[in-house]
Each structure stands twice: as structure tokens, then as C-alpha cells.
Amino acid sequence: MIKLLPLIALLFSLNAIAEPRATGDLGIVIEREDGNALIINTTEHKRLAKIEKLGDLSHASVVFSRDQRYAYVFGRDGGLTKIDMLKDAIDKRIIQAGNSIGGAISQDGKLIAVSNYTPGGVKVFSAETLELVADIPSDYGEGLRSKVVGLVDAPGQRFVFSLFDAGEIWMADFKNPKAPVIKKFPNIGKQPYDALMSPDGHYYIAGLFGEPGLALLDLWNTEAGVKHILPDYGKDDEKLPVYKMPHLEGWAVAGDYVFAPAIGQHKVLVIDKNTWELHDTIAVAGQPVFVMARPDARHVWVNFAFPDNHQVQIIDVKDLSLHKTLSPGKGVLHMEFTPRGEQVWVALRDDNQLVVYDTDTLQEITRLPANKPNGIFFSSRAHKIGL
């Protein structure tokens, strides 16, 4: 009988995974201070697992493999961790740079790109093995190397990113991953500090820290070069102290409008997507940080910098009016909509909670514990362009 024991032990360990887990309704919640990632289920509103020791997650972001099995977590300290959401475990982990600011996954799901401050540049890894595939130092002159920001994927197996110190946008075509073709757009404006891609991968827009306005690259017409738009955006006059630079990934495209946070002002800007001119401004409760469209684009949700970060406001896209103000709790840092938009998860850093709302009734559905959560990322992102 004693010989049976290993067999029985094996049986039990197999039994633990006998009820298979699907991956379409999973997500990752970042616990900033602990350096943890929680795996959550959005159907059952459950925490499934806690993955520990992911390093400095103070500005973490996450992308997902195309089968939605693996989450790639980009840490502030150059850590890149591949989490297996079916085995509740770290699959692979590397430290790929000294100081890093986010990443992207290629259209085909085979490449992971990371944008680095130190040493400046973009490194590209195999999504399967995390082995280095390409290294693109952000050199822009004799002994000059730039921080890289605003890295996103683009259709046609490309990555697009911005060089903060150089004032350039680079587009890297990875159809041949061993020999990427890089196209550089110089003189796009002073100090691009972040960027976003339109959800269809058509437009890349970088925010400028060193001057007013934004830099716009039309990926359907790269020959036309980068255009300077919204020359009054971020202008110095009448501006309040900026408590937190808004995240450009948070911009929302809804119908013909792009909704964007005004820097340092208590306003959301409404930009006409056809002319790239300012259409309207909407007064809000504080300095907006994330400005996010519900997936059906009828509502836009806004959170705020300190001292207004206990509130969330909802804009009705139909008439650009303020629909409702919610007070979910202390330190609203991030929001993520379920893929079809019926619910939204909100991270409350200073209440150590996640709160889930019904986006139609605006009733609270549930709260879950999380230690200083600062980011929520659902696996449906695997199927989106430009994140």
C-alpha cells in the first residue's frame, strides 16, 4: 500500500485543477506597495490568487497574451513578469532594464516590447520565452540617449513610441523581428511625456510637457509627418498647480469626439476627431487623470488628482452634460470597464478596496479587499489594438 502514496498524491494534485478555468473573464489588480498582482474573476467578483514579489509596481501596467492565459506585468524597476493565470504562478521573470515605464504586445501576440528610461530605449522580447529579440537604443546624437515613453502596438506588427529628451516619435516595423525597420519622426515638439493610440490604431497622439499642444501622427499617412494640434492645450496661463500629469492612455474616443483631460485645470476637453480642433470643454470636480469611455461610448467616466480623488464623475456623451457624481471612497486611482460595459471596477488606494458598479443603474454591486490597489487590467485587453 505504501507504494500507492505517490500515485494518490499525484491524483490529488491533478484533481485540484480538474475543473478547468476559462480565461475570458479574468483580470489583474496591482497592489502597488506590496508588489503583488491579484488574479480576479469579473463574473463571480472573486479574488482567485495573489502573485507575489513582482518588484516595484508604482507605475505598473499589464498586457495579455492572445489566448488570455498569460499576463505580462511591466514594473517601474525594469522587471518584466509573465504570470500564468491558469496555474496561478509566475511563469517567467526578468529584470530587463534599470528604470522602465510600460510596454506593449505585438499584433500577433509573439513579441513583448518595453519602453525604458535607463538605459533609454525599447527592448523587445519573445512573448513565449522572454528572450531578447531586439534592442533599440534611443540614441539621437553623439552621446545622447533619450528616455522612451508612450509605447503602443499598432496594426501591421508595429510599435510606436516617443523619445522624451529628443522630441521624436519612432515607428518600428517588426514584420521581420530579427531586423526591425525603424522610421523616425524628428522635431515633433518639446518633451513628449506620454502618448495614446486611437482604438482603431489610426492615430498616435503624444502629449508635450515642454510646450503647449499635442503631436499627431496619422498612421494611414505617415508620409505627411507629425502635425502639431490643439496649440492651446496645456498653455500656461490661468493654470492651477498640476498635482498629477494625466495619463494619455486614459483618453476616450466616443463617436466623433475625443475626450481628454485638461492639464492642471478642472476641465475635460472635447476634441473634434475630424478637425482635431477643440469642440467644447466640460467643467468637472477636479483635475482629471483618467477620462475613459464606457465600451458603448454613451458615457465617459472621469477620476481626479488629489485633493478631489474621492470622486468619479460621469459625462453623458449625448449632450456633453454632467450625468452624475459618485463618491466611491478614498484615493480613486484607476477604473476598468467589463468588456461589454455593464460594470466598472474602481481601485480605491486609500480605502484598500475595489468597488464594482452597475454602469446603468450606478448602484454598487460589491466591494473586494485589495491592499493599496493602483491598477486594474482585464484580459479582454488581449483583443484590443494600441494598448
Next chain:
Amino acid sequence: MIKLLPLIALLFSLNAIAEPRATGDLGIVIEREDGNALIINTTEHKRLAKIEKLGDLSHASVVFSRDQRYAYVFGRDGGLTKIDMLKDAIDKRIIQAGNSIGGAISQDGKLIAVSNYTPGGVKVFSAETLELVADIPSDYGEGLRSKVVGLVDAPGQRFVFSLFDAGEIWMADFKNPKAPVIKKFPNIGKQPYDALMSPDGHYYIAGLFGEPGLALLDLWNTEAGVKHILPDYGKDDEKLPVYKMPHLEGWAVAGDYVFAPAIGQHKVLVIDKNTWELHDTIAVAGQPVFVMARPDARHVWVNFAFPDNHQVQIIDVKDLSLHKTLSPGKGVLHMEFTPRGEQVWVALRDDNQLVVYDTDTLQEITRLPANKPNGIFFSSRAHKIGL
């Protein structure tokens, strides 16, 4: 030793599922004549399983649970089959009507709605158990009952559908599934035969068989009622014999344009989404059936009715020109893009094949056998509105 055998057998059966399967890159291919569904993997271009005995699949469609584990197959014969894509097996199957024409899954994933010809109406089932939740007979007068077509889900836990014989559109609010609230729009035009929802769930458009034009319902402004648009659409003059009525689910929204098949003509219509007027027409190789936008909206792919159904044409949305003509094989019946658009799968009924293309280079990647395939549905549909 003999006592060990059941244990060992159990071990082997558990071992078969020991390597877990993710569900983000799965799909269902319908084999029409055999009444089978193939489970496929779009990353590895593999057939994983064949699920048999699903009844009459001559006009089958498929929706997916929000965790992407289950596929719901709507058969022509009123069959509704729930397939477990992790266990490669039928989870549940019912015959819910005598003659059926497709279905939808509610925004929260909890309800499955089916539109029926005989007896006419919509039946709504629990997505978990397939137990009947609500029955909505399509009565429109003393002893009059209509065929129901064009059933889609809408934001706010609603379903929208059209009554062919009654000339009505109905909108059913299922926030309380036991007591749905139905709003009826009468006199929307003669014989709505199919319908589509814009990808953001904003507009519902029904095609009219009994008169020219289309019926448009703005779901952001239902008080305004249904509008009659494109009064020349489907007009009788200069029309060729119609070999196959185009599918309205196939309409493509790309940028400011909606691309739609002209009925009976060798043309794709380009409709301005802001005015709902005809912007342009594009001459194509035959009578278009499916007109589908690549997920990044740069290209629109078109297939055709007999005798031109060996071809696929690709329209460049940038300048509304014909980009390329492909000849994949005999009987091109359906196409499905991978979620981020890098590849497309094409069903070749008369070649008993599926062919996969790189949508950028237009090179063929692989071919897989399938017996008379007539529909391809990827699990990423779980996260989309209005299918």
C-alpha cells in the same frame, strides 16, 4: 495489482486535461451538412475537436459566454446547443422551437435569446441551465403572429428585434428578467428581413424586403421613433436577379462610413454615418454578401453570391478604392478576422477547406480541412456588443 487499474485509468483521464487550455483564441466552425461544430485554435491554426449531432445548421450562428468557455449554437430547426469548449463536449441541448433564425446573449452574459419563425416570437433562456426565463410571442393583432428576425443584444441589458410580417421593431428591457419591459415601434416599413447593430450599440438598422430603404432606430433617442433612411436602397430599377440576400450582420462601420452590400447589384454602398445619406458606391466583382471591416478599419473585405463566390475583394477605406482581389477557392461563404485583425479565416464550402490569410501581406498562411464549412465564429465575440 488488479486493484490499481481503475486508479491508473483515472490518472490517465485526468492527465489528458492536465495541461490547461485558455479560451481567448478559440473559435467554432460550422460544418453545415454534417450538423457539426469544430472547435479551433487561432494561434496554432489547429482543429481541437469535432462536436457532432447539432441538427440543421444551414443558417447557424454562434454566441459565446463572457468567460469564453461556452459556445451557444443556434440551429435552423430550433435547436439550441451549449458547447463546453474546455471539455470538448455538449454541455446542454434543447429544441426550443420549430424554426429558428439566430440569437443573442445579454450584456451581462446571463440570458440567451432566440428569434423564432415558428411559432413566431423570442424565447429567452438562462445561459447557465438553458431553462426558459421568458417567452415573448410576436402577436400583432387578432390571430396574427409574426416571424422574428434581426435579434441583437443592446447595452442596458436589452434585446432588439424585428417582426417580419408585422413591420415592427421591438425593444425588450431585461433588467428584471422575470418581467421584461417591451417597447414596440410600429409601422417601421414593410417586411424587415434582417438587421444589424452598430458596434457601439448606438444604432439598430433593419433592412426592408417589402419596400426600398432601411429602418433606423437611434437607441440614444428612442422617443424620436424609427426613421426611414436611404430611400433608394434596394429599389427595383436596374436590378439584377438577387442570388442571395445579403446578411446585415455583415455591415461594416469604419470611421465615419458604414459599408453595406447593395441588394442585387455589383456594388458596395458607402453611407455617411452622420447624415445617413449615401456618400459613394464602389463597383465590385459580384453581388456582395458579407461586407466586413478589418478590426483596425483600414480595409473592408467583401465576399459574393453565386456565380462570383470564388472571390474576395478588399476595399481601402482611406480612398474608397479597390485594394486587391483574391481567389481563395470555391464557395467563399464566410470570413472572420482575428480579434486584432492580423489574420482572417475564410470558409470555402465547395473546397471543404478553411484558408487563413495574413491581412497585411495577403499571403496565405495555412489551409485546414472542414466539411462544407458555412460559418466561422471566434470566442472574442464574447466581448462585443450587438452581435
